[in-house]
Amino acid sequence: MSTDKPHYHGHRERLRQRLLDRGAGSLADYEILEFLLFGAKARGDTKPLAKKLIAEFGSLAAVFSASVSELQQVSGVGVSTTAILKLIPEAARRMSKEAILEHPIIDSWDKLIEYCQITMAQEKIEQFRLLFLDRKNRLIADEIQQTGTVDHTPVYPREVVKRALELNASALIMLHNHPSGDPTPSQADINMTLEIKSVCIKLGIELHDHLIISKTGHSSFRNLGHL
Template sequence: MAEKDSKVAHDGAGHRARLRQKLADSGGESLHDHELIEYLLALAIPRRDTKPLAKALLREFGGIGRLMAADWAQIARVPGMGDTSIAAIKIVQATALRMLRNEVAAQPVLASWQALLDYLRADMAYLTVERVRVLHLNSRNMLIRDDHMGDGSVDQAAIYTREVIKRAIDLGSAALILVHNHPSGSPEPSRQDIDVTRQIIDAGKRLGIGVHDHIIIGTQGHVSLRAKGLL
């Protein structure tokens, strides 16, 4: 039995060495999704064969994007996942989002639109509930606050005009970009999305606060209400 355990450990070490070499050679391009998660989990739980667990996670959440977006409690429900391994996944997500957010904050938002979309898609596209955020900009269109206004149900999150405008006044915002996601995957705006946006635009005009856009994020892409001529 000891000899068999030793062989399993040796095989596992050899497999991880091969993954490590593929990572070194290609920067990860040659690794499958399950191999990326497998190697990440191996760093957190090194004495375990993490391939079955990696595949179980991707199967449970439907892909690497939804896995990274899942919250701590959701991941913890998968057998074999403890705090250390969950932390490994969440720290990767947090690092990626920090990099993307810093890129957005480094220059005027309207001049870095693709960077903004990349950040919003990474943060919101795979969420299973609706999330509302408001981006507050100064007079030079630099991001001064990325406000997470709240989460809702699978098909609705409330955007309250009074709360958005009050927050803008408190921050001294010159302009806003409204953002929310559609867990259904389709980013097409609802009638309510359009109506609420116009209410916030009207309220902001009286105070000299502009609304540049309302962006809706989904796994199928994004929609800009301004680009669609709906503002």
């Protein structure tokens, strides 16, 4: 009987030690994924599956944002693997959200952008989201107002303002994503924003900004001169 050890023997221990000695930054994307898969697969080589997932979806971020059904279409991905892969982005979202809760949002703009990127950049359909703020610009609520198609989300100014009044919000930040990857606002985006701003002014609600989030970056209506 052969006593040859599998080629991956000791690999997990070496990878763990590299993480501890040199930090997570020393790991390639597929190695991070491989490491996470250890939790779903107690034995065996997880490197081939990690590389397959990245090849299938195109990036580490895209793997984490894939749906349950998309993940389970990949050979070798079972319930345990899917559960781990869906847990990671949720953990990242919660950590990022905690960071923006610590201070007034307008004083933590970089952390807000990071939260938006984690939460919305990989979404495959447009999503219109509202951040409701109190008088000290602290977050009261973070809500998805509408979802749409890959390139359009219906937004109703009356519903936006109605919800702000229900929450006794003093200010708003509007967010939506562009699945196309281009964060440039359309004329429809601009018109809708100005309509909501007009209603907010009449009711004493401050519209701080409207941010468009995409895989390639973001745009700010205020920085672009649209507010």
